[in-house]
Amino acid sequence: MNVIITGASRGIGRKLARYYAKKNKVFAIARDEKKLNELKKENENIIPIVCDLSNINEVRKLRFDEIDLVICNAGISLPHAPDFTPYEEFEKLFQINFLSIHALLENIVPDMQKRKRGKIVFISSLASIIASPTSLPYSASKRALNSYAQSLRNMLAKYNIKVINIMPGFIKTDLIAKNDFYMPFLMDLNEGAKRIIDAIEKEKKEYAFPKRFYYILKMFNLLPLNIQDKILQKFAN
Ligand SMILES: NC(=O)c1ccc[n+]([C@@H]2O[C@H](COP(=O)([O-])OP(=O)(O)OC[C@H]3O[C@@H](n4cnc5c(N)ncnc54)[C@H](OP(=O)(O)O)[C@@H]3O)[C@@H](O)[C@H]2O)c1
Known part of the structure; x- marks a missing residue:
């Protein structure tokens, strides 16, 4: 298989790159060339691609042949704060977490449609379920991704292309190291x-985990909006 993994230099993406490179060619995308080259030294199946996903023109220039699996994993978050985010930071986060995904897929999906095969995986977040007042850009980017994933899944179903949306809770990586609050589960x-x-091997359409955390958040969403807002406002004070 030919696999693309974005955000492959660290965290979840690096783990996935190591796993898939055991039996497949892996195009590993990130900015940190040194870390990508270290991965290549471990396994020749890794092909480092240095690219800043916040530079959409750079992403649109990437070309690949016959991709079987693309894992759109790269993502950033801003420190939690109930502050109105400056536009430049908001735009950059949306470019990395959301817009770069469409820019990357633009040159991959038509070939998958022709070959009538392919898997597209998104790494969203349980943060997409709660519209947190302290991580507005992150929650909004991941909620946009959920909508994108469902639309794309049903648009591409007739081409036998599988679209899988994964929503993890807190996982110990650099991304959450800056969080100074209690992180459940x-x-x-x-x-x-x-x-x-x-979840990717089983081709689950959507996979949210840990399940207990997911169900708590889903139940919260069933509360009347007034009650939800009262609780959420406590975090903004
Ligand atoms: N950890 C969690 O608790 C958690 C929970 C839910 C969802 N997620 C999601 O899981 C995904 C992976 O997160 P992680 O925890 O593994 O984060 P991480 O350890 O911080 O790794 C993030 C990866 O994204 C890449 N990246 C960041 N900005 C980039 C840019 N401008 N251009 C190219 N690549 C860029 C980084 O590579 P370079 O710095 O080398 O560019 C790195 O490889 C993200 O989408 C995140 O939102 C994480």
Whole structure:
């Protein structure tokens, strides 16, 4: 198989790259050339691609042949704060977490449609379920991704292209190291990556985990909006 993984230099993406490179050619995308080259030294099947996903023109120039699996994993978050985000930071986050995905897929999906095969995986987040007042850009980018994933899945179903949306809870990586609050159901990176790989192999349309955390958030969403807002406002004060 030919596999693309974005955000392959660290965290979840690096774990996935190591796993898929055992038996497949993996195009590993990130900015950190040194870390990508270290991965290549471990396994010749890794092909480093240095690209800043916030530069959409750069992303649109990437070309690949006969991709079987693309894992759109790269993502950033801003420190949690109930502050109105400056436009430049908001735009950059949306470019990395959302717009770069469409820019990347633009040159991959037509070939998948012709070959009538392919898997597209998104790494969303349980943060997409709660519109947190302290991580507005992140929650909004991941909620946009959920909508994109469902639309794309049903648009591409007739081409036998599988679209899989994964919503993890907290996993121990650099991304959450800056969080100075209690993170419920915090999961080890190995366990998180294992669950993601399993969901991809089983072609689950949507996979949210840990389940207990997911159901708590879903139940919260069933509360009347007034009550939801009262609770959420406590985090903004
Ligand atoms: N960890 C969690 O608790 C958690 C929970 C839910 C969802 N997620 C999602 O899981 C995904 C992976 O997160 P992680 O925890 O593994 O984060 P991480 O350890 O911080 O790794 C992020 C990856 O994204 C890449 N990246 C960041 N900005 C980039 C840019 N401008 N251009 C290219 N690549 C860029 C980084 O590579 P370079 O720095 O080398 O560019 C790195 O490889 C993200 O989408 C995140 O939102 C994480």
